[in-house]
Amino acid sequence: MIDLHRLGIRHVDLDMTNACNFQCRYCYHSNNLVGDPSQHILPEVKGKMEELIMRFKKNTSKDLNIAFFGGEPMVNFKGIVSMVERTGLRNWGMTSNLSLLREEMIPFFRENHGSVHCSIDGCQEAHDMYRVKAGGASTWNEVARGAMIALKINPNCTARATLMPNNIGLLYKSVIALKDLGFTKAALMTVNEETWTKAHWDIYEQELIKLVDFNVKNPGFYIKNFYDSIRGMNTPKTHNKQPKRCGAGFSMLAVSTNGNVWPCHRFTSTDNTKPWYLGNILEDKIDIAKLKEYQNSFVIPEKCKSCELISSCNMGCPNVSLNLGGLNEVSQAQCDYMERSSKVAKILMKRLSGTNNIYSKMMRGHRNQHRNRGRMKQRTNNKPRSQKVKNRIVKFNSIAGEFLSRNN
Ligand code: SF4
Ligand code: SF4
Numbered sequence: 583m584i585d586l587h588r589l590g591i592r593h594v595d596l597d598m599t600n601a602c603n604f605q606c607r608y609c610y611h612s613n614n615l616v617g618d619p620s621q622h623i624l625p626e627v628k629g630k631m632e633e634l635i636m637r638f639k640k641n642t643s644k645d646l647n648i649a650f651f652g653g654e655p656m657v658n659f660k661g662i663v664s665m666v667e668r669t670g671l672r673n674w675g676m677t678s679n680l681s682l683l684r685e686e687m688i689p690f691f692r693e694n695h696g697s698v699h700c701s702i703d704g705c706q707e708a709h710d711m712y713r714v715k716a717g718g719a720s721t722w723n724e725v726a727r728g729a730m731i732a733l734k735i736n737p738n739c740t741a742r743a744t745l746m747p748n749n750i751g752l753l754y755k756s757v758i759a760l761k762d763l764g765f766t767k768a769a770l771m772t773v774n775e776e777t778w779t780k781a782h783w784d785i786y787e788q789e790l791i792k793l794v795d796f797n798v799k800n801p802g803f804y805i806k807n808f809y810d811s812i813r814g815m816n817t818p819k820t821h822n823k824q825p826k827r828c829g830a831g832f833s834m835l836a837v838s839t840n841g842n843v844w845p846c847h848r849f850t851s852t853d854n855t856k857p858w859y860l861g862n863i864l865e866d867k868i869d870i871a872k873l874k875e876y877q878n879s880f881v882i883p884e885k886c887k888s889c890e891l892i893s894s895c896n897m898g899c900p901n902v903s904l905n906l907g908g909l910n911e912v913s914q915a916q917c918d919y920m921e922r923s924s925k926v927a928k929i930l931m932k933r934l935s936g937t938n939n940i941y942s943k944m945m946r947g948h949r950n951q952h953r954n955r956g957r958m959k960q961r962t963n964n965k966p967r968s969q970k971v972k973n974r975i976v977k978f979n980s981i982a983g984e985f986l987s988r989n990n
Pocket of ligand 1: 602603604605606608609610652653654679713
């Protein structure tokens with residue numbers, strides 16, 4: 583029987599459909615079959631997933647975090663509404679191209695604590711280069727209108743822009759466009775790594791330098807590329823720890839429309855012969871030996887062992903590594919991205935020094951979290967428990983024992 587909590591899983595990426603109303607040029611599984619319900623999650627997989635959500639809640643009194651994926655998850659909005667209502671889920675979100683969001687959906691998101699992670703590539707020129715409909719038609723107007731709705735649902739939602747070598751020179755303009763739309767957070771992610779040259783990274787760096795001025799004028803605007811580097815500079819180096827990369831396959835799994843289980847949404851497929859297939863939820867079991875094998879495969883790559891940037895860098899997406907030849911392969915593009923982002927982040931921190939900006943606020947939160955974790959660890963390691971605490975534990979254990987015997 584699958585017990586996600588016991589496996590350490592706190593987050594599931596769930597494919598609600600393989601269909602999408604866009605045909606982005608960089609999409610890794612574009613399927614322009616919007617009206618085709620055979621592309622949606624199978625009813626029995628949806629039912630099983632609801633059971634797993636309820637099981638997690640029963641075992642932990644907490645909600646499993648669900649990120650609805652696709653294709654475009656809103657193509658199967660009916661399925662999302664049904665799953666949220668049937669499970670009472672309150673910890674969920676979706677990565678969406680925004681085009682199918684409507685004003686009348688806002689109450690559903692608000693009442694059920696749903697959030698939207700917005701796929702939008704910045705200014706219209708940069709966006710329409712890749713995020714298009716079949717035949718190359720522009721999607722900008724629909725997406726900009728959807729962004730307004732996503733921001734009404736959650737004013738702090740993040741705009742996730744995909745950067746390609748051809749639109750990298752529009753990076754600064756894109757952040758301004760995102761701010762004008764009302765966003766206060768942006769994650770500017772580079773993909774298609776093998777096509778990036780030194781000249782492209784030079785442009786990336788120049789654009790980030792322009793963003794330093796922007797960020798000094800707008801100290802409340804969060805840019806993930808800067809924050810990842812800033813946090814790394816303020817975090818102890820982890821050269822001797824086993825890397826968990828982005829968390830895929832450690833605290834997170836993904837489920838495809840036919841119930842196949844994978845480390846994350848970048849791996850999902852209905853074809854179970856693909857690497858790192860981990861079972862199918864319809865059989866109510868995960869291949870634990872395979873999952874452990876996946877987790878134990880990660881080591882610190884040789885070239886990262888002496889790297890100064892190791893605390894900021896998660897060594898990139900494991901699926902990209904896999905395509906490069908193995909889970910521990912890291913692309914040159916990952917190093918270039920980290921090196922350029924960190925270099926400019928240092929300049930930014932000097933310019934922002936002494937001001938109450940978004941990064942120092944977030945760093946204070948991050949440090950407090952670390953300190954509290956450290957204190958808890960110290961307490962469990964060193965300090966003998968007081969009699970009062972011991973009595974509470976005995977009482978808790980007897981109530982829990984009674985509860986378990988009643989429910990088994
Ligand atoms: S919106 Fe997403 S799923 Fe659809 S084509 Fe674009 S990248 Fe692919
Ligand atoms: S920047 Fe490159 S060498 Fe350094 S930790 Fe990241 S992947 Fe490894």
